[in-house]
Amino acid sequence: MPFHQRFSSVAPGLAMKGLRDTRTALLLLALVMGPKLCLSQQQLLLTADVGKSEFFEDEPIYLLVRLQNVGTDTARTYFFNLVSPALRVSVTRKQGSSQYVGGYVLDYRTPPAWAGQPLAPGASVPKTMVLQSLMGEASDLRAHLFAHQLPPDDYELRVEFNAHLQLSGVPPLIVMAPPVAFRIRPRTVAEEAEVQQLEDLQRMGWDTTKVGRHPRAMSYHPSLIAMVNAMVHQRPDDPFLPFLLTSGMYLTGKTLEEQIVSGKAPRFDPDTSELVTQLRLVVIGRQSRSSSGALLVQELSERHPDQLSFLATQLRGTAAGEMAQYQVERNRHVQQIKQPRPR
Amino acid sequence: MKCIQLDRWQLAAGTILSLPVVFACAQADAAPPDVLDLVTDEVETQSTFVDYTILGHLYRLEDAVAGAFQHTAAITLNFHDTNHDIDASTPYNASDPDWPDPNTQVGLTWYQNFSSNHHNTTDYPWFVVYAQHTVANPSTECRGGDIGYGIAFTHTLTNTPNYVWPNAEDRFSFVFLTDVQVYEQAYCVPPDHTPSSDEQVENIVIHALAHEYGHQRAGLTHYPYDFNPPRSTTIYHQGSVPSGRHDVMEYNDQEASEHGDPVFDATWNERVGDPPSTCRAILLNARSIH
Numbered sequence: 001m002p003f004h005q006r007f008s009s010v011a012p013g014l015a016m017k018g019l020r021d022t023r024t025a026l027l028l029l030a031l032v033m034g035p036k037l038c039l040s041q042q043q044l045l046l047t048a049d050v051g052k053s054e055f056f057e058d059e060p061i062y063l064l065v066r067l068q069n070v071g072t073d074t075a076r077t078y079f080f081n082l083v084s085p086a087l088r089v090s091v092t093r094k095q096g097s098s099q100y101v102g103g104y105v106l107d108y109r110t111p112p113a114w115a116g117q118p119l120a121p122g123a124s125v126p127k128t129m130v131l132q133s134l135m136g137e138a139s140d141l142r143a144h145l146f147a148h149q150l151p152p153d154d155y156e157l158r159v160e161f162n163a164h165l166q167l168s169g170v171p172p173l174i175v176m177a178p179p180v181a182f183r184i185r186p187r188t189v190a191e192e193a194e195v196q197q198l199e200d201l202q203r204m205g206w207d208t209t210k211v212g213r214h215p216r217a218m219s220y221h222p223s224l225i226a227m228v229n230a231m232v233h234q235r236p237d238d239p240f241l242p243f244l245l246t247s248g249m250y251l252t253g254k255t256l257e258e259q260i261v262s263g264k265a266p267r268f269d270p271d272t273s274e275l276v277t278q279l280r281l282v283v284i285g286r287q288s289r290s291s292s293g294a295l296l297v298q299e300l301s302e303r304h305p306d307q308l309s310f311l312a313t314q315l316r317g318t319a320a321g322e323m324a325q326y327q328v329e330r331n332r333h334v335q336q337i338k339q340p341r342p343r
Numbered sequence: 344m345k346c347i348q349l350d351r352w353q354l355a356a357g358t359i360l361s362l363p364v365v366f367a368c369a370q371a372d373a374a375p376p377d378v379l380d381l382v383t384d385e386v387e388t389q390s391t392f393v394d395y396t397i398l399g400h401l402y403r404l405e406d407a408v409a410g411a412f413q414h415t416a417a418i419t420l421n422f423h424d425t426n427h428d429i430d431a432s433t434p435y436n437a438s439d440p441d442w443p444d445p446n447t448q449v450g451l452t453w454y455q456n457f458s459s460n461h462h463n464t465t466d467y468p469w470f471v472v473y474a475q476h477t478v479a480n481p482s483t484e485c486r487g488g489d490i491g492y493g494i495a496f497t498h499t500l501t502n503t504p505n506y507v508w509p510n511a512e513d514r515f516s517f518v519f520l521t522d523v524q525v526y527e528q529a530y531c532v533p534p535d536h537t538p539s540s541d542e543q544v545e546n547i548v549i550h551a552l553a554h555e556y557g558h559q560r561a562g563l564t565h566y567p568y569d570f571n572p573p574r575s576t577t578i579y580h581q582g583s584v585p586s587g588r589h590d591v592m593e594y595n596d597q598e599a600s601e602h603g604d605p606v607f608d609a610t611w612n613e614r615v616g617d618p619p620s621t622c623r624a625i626l627l628n629a630r631s632i633h
Contacts, residue, residue, distance in 0.1 A: 079491065081446035085565055103500050106445050106479065107554065109523075109547070110491035112596050129448050133455075138513045140459075147455045166491075166594055247452040254460040261430050299449050302478065 043071030064291035076116030205253020217255035293320035387467035416626035499558035561629035582608035582621030
């Protein structure tokens with residue numbers, strides 16, 4: 001039984017039996033729950049951050065969640081990430097009073113008597129993603145920048161982690177991050193123009209209109225790189241840049257994909273493009289203090305592990321630096337426990 | 344409680360039949376049996392060629408999953424293999440057959456993009472992809488079997504109960520079939536354990552597919568660990584399952600490997616329109632969604 005459910009089901013029972021003194025009830029609850037649960041609660045700290053408090057409609061909201069072991073013992077938890085069944089991310093609209101929750105789940109199979117993933121004392125696990133990729137009104141990638149949309153409103157974001165899901169021999173534990181308030185406002189004329197321009201570009205990947213002998217879709221990547229290059233030089237703090245340098249670079253509209261698969265268009269690998277790498281590094285440097293910079297580092301880490309140590313040193317004390325340091329330690333851990341694959 | 348399915352029909356592909364399927368319960372005080380029209384889900388499936396060869400040995404998979412939904416809610420599944428040679432390489436890297444980690448910005452976009460480009464929503468409202476190794480699962484480490492692995496990925500509001508995406512474009516499930524076989528039979532088998540047998544692997548895949556399709560088809564929640572306020576344990580999954588068995592929406596290692604016939608919790612007294620207190624009630628209510 002999850003902690004909160006257990007809490008809510010025990011507390012009314014105590015009240016019904018005449019224990020009206022709240023302090024007595026809490027003391028009894030503490031005794032019932034035992035010291036282990038209290039210790040676990042103190043040991044894990046969950047935080048969420050979106051970088052600022054106001055966004056315009058369809059501006060990417062870079063969500064950074066962080067699970068930290070603030071205790072002195074190694075903690076063990078379920079898989080911590082933004083598509084984990086143990087993590088619940090939700091935003092509640094103030095005006096509309098409706099709620100959106102994360103819409104994806106990566107289900108895991110764990111062995112019997114699984115002990116969980118270790119988290120060393122002092123260690124933290126940062127994970128980041130664009131909020132509109134995860135949740136909101138379902139949207140069409142062929143027409144909009146994100147798979148979901150969050151309409152203008154005041155929002156409160158909540159993150160909960162069911163830390164002991166599937167762990168054997170430990171009591172349930174749900175850790176909650178302090179709620180985060182933010183506002184999404186309607187776009188200004190200039191912002192409207194920018195979003196429109198980016199959506200037009202995105203639609204290009206599905207565009208079958210012939211330009212010369214080829215569909216217009218084949219111009220998607222060159223057009224995107226040209227636009228991003230100009231943005232980096234003119235306004236390197238633009239909030240769309242980290243999104244365009246990650247999701248944008250990998251997005252492949254159906255028409256473009258057909259051209260690639262049939263061999264009529266070359267594959268474009270942004271991770272081997274020197275220009276894309278340079279642009280990413282410039283934006284990481286400019287936006288290192290925000291969750292958007294952390295997102296760019298997270299996405300670099302899979303195929304550019306060689307750059308992480310440098311970034312961790314150079315950006316120490318920033319969100320991007322923390323992400324780089326986490327990835328360095330994670331890779332080191334993998335190397336340490338690496339074993340040959342059975343034949 | 345033991346439930347007996349009195350009638351079962353062989354279905355022609357692409358049809359929604361109005362033949363009655365009758366369920367009755369052996370329980371003495373059970374209400375009169377429901378008479379339900381059989382509804383058919385047209386499910387598009389795709390796979391890489393590597394996964395297609397694995398599927399070639401999973402003779403029970405699709406019948407077992409279809410049987411679970413038919414037995415529970417008179418929903419049967421017509422699987423349509425529309426592509427069993429998906430270009431396994433990522434569009435930007437021909438040499439990389441691995442599938443991305445859905446827990447990254449790029450990876451999540453990739454799965455959304457793949458579904459958008461490949462799902463034929465005109466003919467098939469539901470979509471399942473059998474995928475190769477995902478980099479979300481470690482490929483260079485093995486801790487004596489004491490690791491878990493990502494088995495499947497679905498677009499579902501798993502923490503918003505019973506929500507089904509109204510547009511077919513938004514529905515997809517990816518089952519990491521290659522990883523199931525590798526992890527269960529070769530890669531991370533503890534020294535004191537024997538590898539899973541072929542039958543056990545197939546049972547695990549049957550449970551994975553039924554579980555994911557339960558998410559996709561009816562927004563079924565996990566049992567018993569959801570975050571729904573109030574907690575799902577007191578609202579959902581209030582039915583029972585046969586003795587010694589576990590609801591397929593529960594994570595249960597032994598249930599998945601030992602049984603080839605997934606079960607959903609039920610009271611067998613449910614009617615369409617009932618509160619969502621059991622998987623069967625929710626599935627009955629979702630029958631009208633196509």
